[in-house]
Amino acid sequence: GIQVATNVTEQKHQVSRDKRGQILGNLRGFRGCTVWLTGLSGAGKTSIAFELEAYLVSRGIPAYGLDGDNIRTGLNKNLGFSKEEREENIRRVAEVAKLFADSGVVALCSFVSPYSRDRDMARNIHKDSDLPFFEVFISTPLSICEKRDVKGLYKKAREGSIKAQSHKVTIHKNGFTGVDQVYEKPQSPDLVVKTVDLTIEESTMQVVNLLEEHVSHHHH
Numbered sequence: 001g002i003q004v005a006t007n008v009t010e011q012k013h014q015v016s017r018d019k020r021g022q023i024l025g026n027l028r029g030f031r032g033c034t035v036w037l038t039g040l041s042g043a044g045k046t047s048i049a050f051e052l053e054a055y056l057v058s059r060g061i062p063a064y065g066l067d068g069d070n071i072r073t074g075l076n077k078n079l080g081f082s083k084e085e086r087e088e089n090i091r092r093v094a095e096v097a098k099l100f101a102d103s104g105v106v107a108l109c110s111f112v113s114p115y116s117r118d119r120d121m122a123r124n125i126h127k128d129s130d131l132p133f134f135e136v137f138i139s140t141p142l143s144i145c146e147k148r149d150v151k152g153l154y155k156k157a158r159e160g161s162i163k164a165q166s167h168k169v170t171i172h173k174n175g176f177t178g179v180d181q182v183y184e185k186p187q188s189p190d191l192v193v194k195t196v197d198l199t200i201e202e203s204t205m206q207v208v209n210l211l212e213e214h215v216s217h218h219h220h
Contacts, residue, residue, distance in 0.1 A: 032105045034094075035207060039137060047200050055208060135189040136193060154176070
């Protein structure tokens with residue numbers, strides 16, 4: 001019985017989201033753009049990106065999520081986590097996102113991207129090609145990210161094993177963002193999503209609203 005009840009509620013929820021999303025689907029000529037999700041590990045960047053990808057695609061808007069998992073295992077598998085390598089990681093991601101955006105796809109980039117300078121570079125790469133770029137700060141307190149510790153990375157960092165490992169292979173000494181490496185909060189992001197009291201759906205809708213605003217500005 002419980003299962004059925006859950007499905008019913010979920011169904012209702014979808015309908016209202018459908019209504020709100022119609023504006024996006026109905027606008028012909030919605031061109032590509034890049035949504036850059038930055039925040040600590042475990043902040044919810046990837047969850048929101050996946051939800052947003054599904055939301056857009058189900059409305060006929062092509063979207064594709066780029067994140068550490070599909071970029072660092074392929075395109076950037078030669079890069080570690082030193083400051084220089086992080087910068088190069090972000091530069092390449094931004095260039096790839098730019099190509100997606102230029103082809104009419106919404107590129108959803110979820111990267112810790114701890115340095116303001118690197119995020120500004122990503123924005124400028126798009127600006128230079130007249131492509132919309134939205135910096136979205138997924139703002140989740142460190143304590144909560146660490147409690148979630150989806151990938152067990154905070155635990156490792158606290159135990160110092162991430163540092164120890166990097167010494168073994170004598171690459172640059174890498175810290176872990178939030179524990180022993182700084183995260184520079186965005187100073188003027190296009191949107192701040194405070195995930196603490198929000199469901200993934202609610203967080204995602206905030207980004208959808210940002211895109212809707214942008215679209216309606218450009219079409220009136």
